[in-house]
Amino acid sequence: xxxxxxxVSKLVRPEIRALKAYHVxxxxxxxxxxxxxxxxxxxxxxxxxxLKVLHDVELNRYPDPGANAxxxxxxxxxxxxxxxxxxxxxxxxxxxxIVLMSLSMPGAVVLAPTPTFVMYEMIATVLGLKFVGVPLRxxxxxxxxxxxxxxxxxxxAAIFFAYPNNPTCNLFTRDGIERVIEASPGxxxxxxxxYAFARASFxxxxxxxxxxxxxxxxxxxxxxxxxxxxxxxxxxxxxEFNKVRLxxxxxxxxxxxxxxxxxxxxxxDQQVEQIRxxxxxxxxxxxxxxxxxxxxxxxxxxxxxxxxxDADEVFESLRARGVLIKNLNAAGGMLQGCLRVTIGTPAxxxxxxxxxxxxx
Numbered sequence: 001x002x003x004x005x006x007x008v009s010k011l012v013r014p015e016i017r018a019l020k021a022y023h024v025x026x027x028x029x030x031x032x033x034x035x036x037x038x039x040x041x042x043x044x045x046x047x048x049x050x051l052k053v054l055h056d057v058e059l060n061r062y063p064d065p066g067a068n069a070x071x072x073x074x075x076x077x078x079x080x081x082x083x084x085x086x087x088x089x090x091x092x093x094x095x096x097x098i099v100l101m102s103l104s105m106p107g108a109v110v111l112a113p114t115p116t117f118v119m120y121e122m123i124a125t126v127l128g129l130k131f132v133g134v135p136l137r138x139x140x141x142x143x144x145x146x147x148x149x150x151x152x153x154x155x156x157a158a159i160f161f162a163y164p165n166n167p168t169c170n171l172f173t174r175d176g177i178e179r180v181i182e183a184s185p186g187x188x189x190x191x192x193x194x195y196a197f198a199r200a201s202f203x204x205x206x207x208x209x210x211x212x213x214x215x216x217x218x219x220x221x222x223x224x225x226x227x228x229x230x231x232x233x234x235x236x237x238x239x240e241f242n243k244v245r246l247x248x249x250x251x252x253x254x255x256x257x258x259x260x261x262x263x264x265x266x267x268x269d270q271q272v273e274q275i276r277x278x279x280x281x282x283x284x285x286x287x288x289x290x291x292x293x294x295x296x297x298x299x300x301x302x303x304x305x306x307x308x309x310d311a312d313e314v315f316e317s318l319r320a321r322g323v324l325i326k327n328l329n330a331a332g333g334m335l336q337g338c339l340r341v342t343i344g345t346p347a348x349x350x351x352x353x354x355x356x357x358x359x360x
Contacts, residue, residue: 015125022122030324031351033342036166036194036301038222040271040345046264053260054253063252070255073262074230084206085238090249092193092217092229096160097123098244099189099213099231103157104129111156113142115167115335117191120160132156136334140165140295142172147180157186164198167328167340169297171200181209187237191215196272197279198298206233213237220300221268223261226254275300279343285353291360303328305337309360315339317359323352 002010009017025034042050071086080086089095100110100123110124114133124131134150137143151159159180164171181188188211190202195216203214213233218226228250231238261268279297286294291308306314311329318325326340341352 013128015128019122019125022118025324027324030319030322031344031348032324033344033348033352034324034326034340035224036220036299036342037224038220038271038275038300039343039348040222040274042222042267046267050257050260053256057252057256059252061252063248063250063255065247067250067255070228070250070258070262073259077262077265078203080203080232081207083234084232085235087231087238087241087245088250089229089231089245091219091227092191092215093119093123094245094249095215095229095231096120096189097127098241099158099187100124100127100129101244102241103187105157108157109154110158110160111147111150111154112160112162113147113165113172115331115333116160117162117166117193129157130154136165136168138334140168140170140334142176144176144179147176148183151180151183151185155185159184159186159188160191161188162191162193163200163202164194164298166193166299167301167303167326167335167338169295169299169301169303171198171298174202177202178205181212184211187211187213189213189215189231193217194220194299196221196269197276197300200298203232210234218258218261218268222271223258226257226261228254228258275343278346278349282341282343282349282353285349286356289357289360301340301342303338303340306339306360307337311337311339314356314359318352318355321355321358323355325352 067088070088074086089098096119104127109130109132110120111132111134112120113136121131132150132154134143134146161172161177192201192214195201206212206214213231216230218228279300283294283297283302286292286302286304291306293305293307295303311327315327328335328338328340
């Protein structure tokens with residue numbers, strides 16, 4: 001009789017067994033600056049109004065399968081033209097999965113500049129697609145020539161751009177991205193998870209290119225717990241992807257909360273502006289510290305490299321002092337020696353800087 005491990009080895013695809021599950025570290029008791037979350041909560045009067053909305057949600061009924069109220073609110077809030085459609089997912093991760101499931105023909109290739117958001121490669125691998133990463137230039141700018149060569153060689157079914165890019169926190173040039181879109185035989189998805197902090201978007205180009213979609217999320221603006229992602233683009237694409245979406249993928253509480261939050265968009269915008277100001281203050285503070293290389297940011301986080309101390313040691317020293325950030329050193333390559341810190345409240349930032357100075 002075979003053991004359970006033998007059955008697992010026999011039945012689970014080898015590329016799945018070779019993967020490591022997406023790891024989320026325990027942050028209990030720590031100042032949490034590792035996940036690009038908005039550190040600010042809602043004022044008490046807004047929270048009470050939100051709870052009243054939730055009170056009236058009928059949990060005994062299935063949610064609106066098309067999330068029509070939320071999609072209408074998104075269309076109005078972001079002035080999305082009527083000739084474009086909106087598909088909602090349980091976070092952007094599900095939307096990436098839906099797109100790639102729909103395009104996963106034998107031999108299909110997924111392309112992205114690297115380093116970038118790890119889920120593009122992970123989901124492609126899970127679905128049996130080939131992922132091809134095109135290295136960024138040493139300054140983290142887009143290597144357009146290399147991208148065009150990779151497109152000619154691999155004829156990718158899909159290309160993903162994080163715009164701005166995670167973890168390098170920069171915007172690639174519009175001209176470079178447009179050249180890639182024009183050269184691509186397949187779909188190009190602009191992942192604008194951090195659009196609010198960069199004030200830059202490709203939504204205005206939707207419909208001008210027949211192979212362009214834009215993906216957004218509310219997670220970085222203070223609604224990470226809702227897990228609401230949005231895919232925006234021409235209806236013929238989204239009609240096909242909607243066939244792959246599982247029914248009721250956005251729960252009633254999430255839909256009601258998102259509709260409420262988007263009706264208070266000015267509050268979300270105020271918090272984004274505060275984070276942008278906090279980001280610039282932290283950037284200036286980090287540039288004054290010896291032994292660091294710090295990159296300017298168009299996101300709600302900063303990337304820096306430790307020059308005189310091992311990044312793993314600095315990370316552990318920060319953790320021992322009660323501050324959790326993201327350690328990117330293990331990725332190696334362009335991210336060797338790098339750490340990433342989310343913009344927190346002024347008090348959290350002060351605690352981080354004090355711990356970092358001690359660690360350096």
